[in-house]
Amino acid sequence: MSRKSQEEMLMEWLEIPLSSDDDLECFSDDSIQDETYVAPESVDCDSDSSDEESQVPVIRTEDVSGTRQSDVIMKESTSQLSDNALKLPCSSKNVTKNSRSVVWKDKQLIIPELQSKFHGNTSLPxxxxxxxxxxxxxxxxxxxxxxxxxxxxxxxxxxxxxxxxxxxxxxxxxxxxxxxxxxxxxxxxxxxxxxxxxxxxxxxxxxxxxxxxxxxxxxxxxxxxxxAMIPRGEKGHDRLFKIRPIIELMRSRFQTIPVEECVSVDEQICSTKARSCLKQYMPNKPHKYGYKLFVISGISGYAHDFEIFTGDENEPEKRVTGEEDLGASANVVVRLSRILPRNMNHTLYCDNYYTSLPLLVWLHKQGIYSLGTVRRNRVPDCKLPSEAELKKMARGASVERVATVDGVDISNVVWKDNKSVMLLSTLAGQQPIHEAGSAAWNSVKEENLKKAWNKIFDTEEKSQGLIENDEQNDISEILGMLKEIYCHECDEEDVHEWMNIDDEDPGHQIMQDSEIVNVVNDKDDAASIASISAPESEDESIPTASEAFTCLDTALRWIEAQDI
Structure with missing residues (x-):
């Protein structure tokens, strides 16, 4: 196949209008002034779709030498274009526009403590x-x-x-x-x-x-x-109109507490079995069906703000001036971070549902540091160990790469625990590294270890204490029962004496199998049986158990010999 036919097939595959060879030759590499990657709007960062047409970027070039503008097609094979498409950062149009591929370098991100110091006020009113x-x-x-x-x-x-x-x-x-x-x-x-x-x-x-x-x-x-409710289907319809005053009033009351230095964004579910279009299914939650809420809370667990998911939060008319469209999941963080004072060095944490490069860049420009787990397909062109390579590493191993995105330094760290964990941060990197296990055990006092051990295994003193407590509880319970039947003559001492009346009674002595065999075969004398069967008695006039056993055996043989 000729080169010309290959280019025509490629242009037809990319759905780009055909141009003549003269149009292509009139542009040289020197005439390309500004290359801009335009990501298709239908590209989904989290999608595993195999539709190659939606993943191939088009490199547009403006002709500054004349008034004519053309679409310049890079003279590469189809496979090369597909590879380049996968290397593009998956982000919003505003962040992707006028930006080149992210270059990750093998270095460490270290933010000076003075630079990241928190300047906000957390004192309670x-x-x-x-x-x-x-x-x-x-x-x-x-x-x-x-x-x-x-x-x-x-x-x-x-x-x-x-x-x-x-x-x-x-x-x-x-x-x-x-x-x-x-x-x-x-x-x-x-x-x-x-x-x-x-x-x-x-x-x-x-x-x-x-x-x-x-x-x-x-x-x-x-x-x-x-x-006053706008009907469904018309512009401005609010699915939460009937409870909107309650929501706004509660949010305003929640925000009377100053925001803590470190906050986290995550989702919660309010379980319900009601029939509602707002009910969501989340299989990984303890309650799988219910209303979904996005919450921003501090380390103390206090929720500073929340948002009920309705599905129409990402509409452009509901976006505040100055906020960028970073995608459905990242926009949740953007909306909830409105309560954070700007340039106070708050630290925001989130999981891999929200974290992306454009979100971290936007937060950093607002004076908010951030850290969160991230999915591999949201970090393009970052040469980190694969899952297979991480399996060969020891547990606790980590690798860091740093890149500058739109003037913001971002650290990407992969850390091996039971599974590999990938993190993006504008606040911290791989360093410092501590041996958390040994340091934690060395800080535990010996007394605390003994107390923990006694909680797991019952010691003799603990067992004795439990017995005494149980006995005291039994006495109190019996006294209560006696009072209910109007028996007020008995006191605690009487009940205690009644419960311990059989303590001195030896009862029936239990012998081992070997002792029983010896008794049956008459191989042991009466003295040995007495030493095994019963303890010594202070009163010699009372027969021992062995003597009683011998007398009983003699009596039984005498009864059998009688002709009754």
Missing amino acids: EEVINLNTPYQFFKHIFPSKLFDLIVEQSHRYSVQCNPDRPIDLSCDDIKKFIGICLVMSIVHVPNTRDYWGEVTGTHLIKTTMTVNQYEQIRKFLHFNDNS
Whole structure:
């Protein structure tokens, strides 16, 4: 096949308009001023699709020598183009545009401590410091204006349903209703009305509110005006419209706590069996079906902000000015990081669902350091050991590569644990390396090890202590039973004496098999049997067990000899 026919086939395969040889010859390598990789919009970073057409980039070149613009096709084979396509960084159009391939170098990323020092303020406000009881914390998150809103919207909905019979509702009724719901989440019965039943009923619920009042509040409970909702299918429709005021109010209350230095972004699931278009299936979660939430929380576990997944969060009109479109998963981090003060050197952690090169670059430009696990197909052109090579390495081995992407130094480290773990970071690299195992064991005190050992294996002192505690518990239980039957004459000393009345009784002595054989064969004398069978008695007038056994044997032989 001629070279010309190969080029025509290649251009047809790339769906590029054919041009003449004169158009191709009018451009030389010197005339190429600005090469820009344009990634197709349909490329999915996480997709394993074999569609080669969506993965092959087109290198466009602007003609600065004239007004004509042409598409220049690199004179390479199809296999070379496919290889180059796989080397392109998978990112958003804004980050990929006007950028060349990332070059990874064998060096280490070390950020000076002074440069990464946190400058934010994490001191709690006075209103939070003065909170002491759980009810005070509840009132801080759910203020009185929330109950006023619920009363207003519920009353409005009852009027919309039946203007002649509006519901009579107050804030105290809503608080009682929420309290009953909290109790119901702990005490479970088959039916709601069973909480007011004679046998299965809960006294706390029955004395708080009647069943008819509870069902009436549940019937008309509302948080927003239905008449203001935009219909489904029209622009601006909000799937969470009915609970949007509650969500925004709770988010604002959550953000009254200053954001910690280190935060993490991850998803949670609120389990439900309800029929809803918002319900998601996550097979790796303990509760597989439910509403999916994205949460940003600190080391303390406090959630500073959250977002309920509806599927329309990535619409352009919902994006804040200055935020880039980095992809569906990375945009979650972008939205949740809005609460982080800029240029305060916060550190954000996330897993491989969110981490990508464009996200780390964007966060670094906002003054936010980041670190997260990453998938191999999101780090192009990085020469790190493969899975097969890592299996030959010792556990704990690691390799680091560093690249500069859009002026930001990013470290890519692969570390071998039970499985290989790949991380991207703008904060830390491979160094420093510590032997975590030996250092951890050396820091443990001997007393703590002894306590841990005693918890696993019962020592003699512990067993004796357990016996004494069990005996004391038994005495207390028996005294309680005696008091219930109005027997007040017995005290703790009497019960203790009654429980230990048989301690001095030797009872039936248990012999080994060999001892039984010797007794049957009459090979042992009475003295040896006495030494084995029974302990010495202080009172010599009381016969021993061996003597009693001999007498019983003589009596039985005498009875057998009688003609009865």
